[in-house]
Amino acid sequence: MTATDSEDILGIAAEWLAEGETVALATVVETWGSSPRPAGSQLAVTQSGRIAGSVSGGCIEGAVADVAKQTMASGTPQLLDFGISDERAWEVGLACGGKLKVFVEKVG
Template sequence: MTEDILAIAGAWRDAGEQVAIATVVETWGSSPRPAGSQLAVTMSGKLAGSVSGGCIEGAVADAAKGAMNSGAPALLDFGISDERAWEVGLSCGGKLKVFVEPLA
């Protein structure tokens, strides 16, 4: 059974949490999750879903908190040629873009 990430995020928001949604919008090569995969993040640190099978979730969660603080969405780009990709653990050889937006 798959988690309904938007329903979980909505329930967190209804409970008073600040929430952001991260969505994989593009992939190239070997990518652990397909486009459309989502991760919900709360300011208090709750996570639901996945955008990478774990290898970039920490960096995406940090960006989600930044988006909640600023109110502005962000487009994140991870790839094997990017030093940050190795730093956060994306060593699978693929590339992906993740759109992060605060949930209003």
């Protein structure tokens, strides 16, 4: 599932919880420079691999989803800090060269 600005990520996460899924929510809490998504953008992830929303327009979603699975297992929230120099930006997927912080928590 791909995010659009009109998606209700919290509603989707609530539906997944109601279906018995284990769910984590990732939220962009800070941005600097040319960040691909604004603060407040969210990504919901289930233990079974379902994903809704976006925290980066696709460039770091895989890393965030991996941390979300760790967070679901441990129950411990995590604050992720992504940023990269312009020289390495394309290599890691942050082509914009911006920086962002993402808070990941288990919900439900």
